Amino acid sequence: MYSISRYPQAIAHRGLRRAAPENSMPAFLAAIAAGAEGIELDVHAAADGTLFVHHDFAIAGAVSGGAGGAALPISTLDASRVSRIELAPGVTIPRLDDVLEEIGSRVALFIELKAAAIEAEVVRCLRRHPDSVDRHAVHSFDHRVVRAMAGLVPPLRTGVLQASYPVDSCAVMRAAGATDLWQRLEFIDQPLVSSVRACGGRVIAWTSNTPAEWDEFARIGVNAICTDRVDEYVSHARGRMPPQAAEMPQGIEQPVTDNG
16 A cells, blocks of 8 residues: 555656657657656757757757757757757757747646756746746756756745765755755665655656556655656556545645754
8 A cells, every 4th residue: 555645746757758859849748648747858058048958968960950960069059050950850959938838837847957057047938938937847966056046936946856865865955945856766765755755845756667666656755756658657657546546636845944
């Protein structure tokens, strides 16, 4: 018997990547159609500051205009050039503004800031979409970026990425002003989840792709699971939950505070 009445929130890692190129609008729409409650995506800025959704710092095909060309850093390219590069026939790299406009009101977006010094531009972008900003969140491996975002947009949920097991995860979160802990799946256990939840935080497991992992994370109280297989995860979770639990909204805990 599971310790929570609802399975962890279903977050699609860069969209449904088996259906379309990752971090593309078709991949995001496919994830939503599959039942994703959230989508994790990555953001860089072009030379003029325009924000684009892409995982890597450089884009393959940046010279030729298509796949197979030399890779150049996004930060060195102007927005018009980035917009012309195709990830697949007819599939281009979306601007963050376009993603927020098209799907921001339909699903929670978990925005990973990949590039340095783009915090202010991300804030401006989010403020251009005020009707949905309260459902989104930002996160980063660079905890200084998270701290800056927490100060720029106080209502916004923020998260720190970890691929280690610190002695005090709550202290790490407090230092960055974070509400979410994005924890690599190999470093998640019951004591970590219990401690983070006790100090008001949420644990998001990444990147988890097997039913055995999903069941264990549900058992120990992980709040959300970021997966490459969100269609399978949603189906699995629905099969495990009692009917009434499937209709319950996902709870969102309050920001982490210093209880000392």
